[in-house]
Amino acid sequence: MTTSTWEAPPVAPTAQPRPTRTVSGVLPTLWLGVVAVLAFWWAGTTAATGTTPGGALMSLGELSGLLASYLVCAQLLLIGRVPWFERGIGFDRLVAWHRSLGTSVVLLVLTHVVLMIVGGSLLDGLSVWSEVPSVLATQPYLWPALIGTVLFLAVGVSSARLARQHLSYEVWFAVHLSIYVGIFLAFAHQVAGGTHFVGSPVARGLWILLYAGTAAALLTWRVVLPLMSHRRYAMRVSAVVPEADGLASVWVHGRGLTRLEARGGQFFLVRFLTPGHRATAHPYSLSMAPTDDHLRFTVGALGDHSSAVTDLRPGTRVQVEGPFGHFTADQARSDRVLLVAGGAGIGPVRALAEELLDQGRQVVVLHRAHDAAGLALAAEFTPSPSLTYLPVPGRRAHLGHDPLAPQHLRWLVPDIASRDVFVCGPPAMADAVARSARALGVPRSAIHREEIDS
Template sequence: MSTTIAPHRGTPSRVRRALRAGADFRRWQARTGDLLETLAIASLLAVVAQFLLGGGSHDLVAGTGSTMLVAVGRLTGLVAMDLLLIQLLLAARVPWVDRVYGMDRALKAHRILGRVTVPLVLVHVGAIILGYAVRDALHGPFGPVVETFRLLTGGSDLLFAFGATALLVVVAVTSVSIARRKASYEWWHVVHLTSYAAVVLAVPHELSMGSDFTASAWARTYWWTLFVLVAASVVWWRLLVPVARSLRHGLRVSDVVEESPGVWSVRMTGRDLDRLPVRAGQYLNWRFLSPRLFASAHPWSLSSAPDGRHLRITVRDLGDHSSRLAGLRPGTRVLFEGPYGAFTSRNRVRRRVLLLAAGIGVTPVRSILEELVRHGHAGPGDVTVVYRANTEAELALRHELEHLAEVGGHRLLLLVGPPVQGSWLPAGSTRRKGEQPSDARRLAGLVPDLARHEAYVCGPGTWMDLVHHSLREGGIPKTHIHDERFSW
């Protein structure tokens, strides 16, 4: 065990208090989420309204061919920039935004907006070029080429704008699933940092004289406010706060332990860790100041519940960076960003809890189990842990889970066996008419009263998709199934 567990008795009063707190938190999440989405929609409507009321409606409907093309380019440019700033705000890791959406929902929103933003930028550029080419009577296939050359040599702000477009296209290409699978996390992260550079490069063009961004006092106020808000959020939450917290808490590696073949735990100590606002199940971006690790930070979940004295992560060898953690020396300084994520028991509203993990996804599940046991937020028998692995050797932290389950009076189910196509469970021995029972039926047989549980799921993405399907089929509503996906 990483720490000595001194559990509180899971009395009905303790459990009720935990569930009431979860219900209050969910109500806050719903209200805040609705407010954020309303503000995002309102910002888009405000941008479109400003354009239309400023003469854009006439250009779109009653203008000449060139005027209409340019108007389309102007409008798509305004909407694209508004969406891009919303994406950067999601990426700024503002704590109350992170608590509402968590990493998974924020990434989904970021990707969806990205799939809309980059095409809008390309339409913006293409419509402007074609419109100016028509206006200047540059006909034929080379007309747009000539107009592009004129624009590029017509001023530095347009040259910067073309550079911003190129960077956004690179980010979009590297976000395609195939590209993401082939790229390392370090490379992907570096490429996506260029989205900040793209916004900076675009600002001179957007705020130039005669631009729709500066067409009126209202427009100037709106865009300057939005630029400052996003820039301040990024600088404050992604730079200043992480640096201040790292300096304040002074984290250092205390020891590194091999838990199983290819799996290591890194334990860290520091100052005033009881004041770090972190919960079991959350993750932080860790940067170890050793010669081969300091260049990049990686997101890893806590594998033990925070106790105010130590923090611990457990990492499987999935690449060069993770394997190098085995060579960390005690005393190595650690910088960190976070904590991040909404994969915590804070949003629990049901007495019974089902924790499902596969592979190294056991780390946040193990920390949540420890928190429930340590603070008495679950009565004996209220928690069932399902741990899936292909072989016994892959059951990292097994003995810790067994100890926690025994101390809290909970159930631990170890499901070991090779993967089965289309199933998240190992092959079962129970058959009916020669057919394997569905995963939902098998899970219901393993977990009595399945539909009355609050479920937490962590593991490989495809595995979690199958688990979600089984849980829904087994009667657990979507609102009571929680996960955090660490894909990029």
């Protein structure tokens, strides 16, 4: 497999229309659901409930349990590949919201447990320590809830930053999957003994519909459609090409791949169907514009999974989900664009540059690397009247300065203030470029970033 280069046509850049900014309805919809849960809890709570401290605490415990149950459904839908959600706010923000909701759910579950135990002990006239075995003995449907709570806590602890640093992705993922068991057990406990459901078939039916709808969405967009896509596109690895230290390109052959409607700068969740890769899918960005029969992903060796892609054999079957991401050419407002890449970020920048040049824009690519050996895909940036390639290898300690500091960035790209700035690379680098661009007069709305760990 040979690597292709491209050169922009020698035409003058033309101004492009400003991208349309759509207002997402995802967040208002989530808040509307919270309001609906509050109204449901209020309507099903009798006035006598709050007349005693124990009753009031248990009622608040029921509310926290209902909110946790609703939010865990919302949390699953956010990463359920539902197209409306992804188009509304983008996959990266969905993942961030998913993590934030995860913390809220765990805290609400703990609040629910504590309030129900303390409130029950006050009503029963027992100590807190005696209340637990008492209710477990008299209300057997609480045993599944107890197991579910333990699973929620296990997932929450494993997702903490400190724990993630000491767990392999595969172990973390296995623990994470247990949340589905915890959700089922918590759901069963609610519909079997929840105060708001026992005497109301309508309420129980609506709650079942919420969970059934969530399960149907997950099965549709995370299982059925990916399997159908896998069969339709028949993708297989055709070659693995080393590009630089710690970077390799995986070429994937298929049929009718333009129907995926992928854009330069976007990424797919890629699963290689071979031992060591089959269990998990990882986000890999396109590093060239897709053709009808080929995709290319340039992957950095960032962990066990990505490091092992160099061992993939031609013919390995590939399953993808996507494309995802808004790091695309239609975000640019100017006909002059600066692209800054570092590490594995050169892949999406290369693909994005290709699309921007095809649109007739004037592009500068600034490529950072620790050394010259790390300048992957450099040979593909053929200089032209519309493309300027600026390789900047070397660590700051060796260079004696930070090439991304405002004064040096302005020296490299004197007209940066008139350009859209796209940066893709490690978080620290993206932060540095964004700060320098702002200091040099680039509007915040003209700075677009995609973070990839180094």
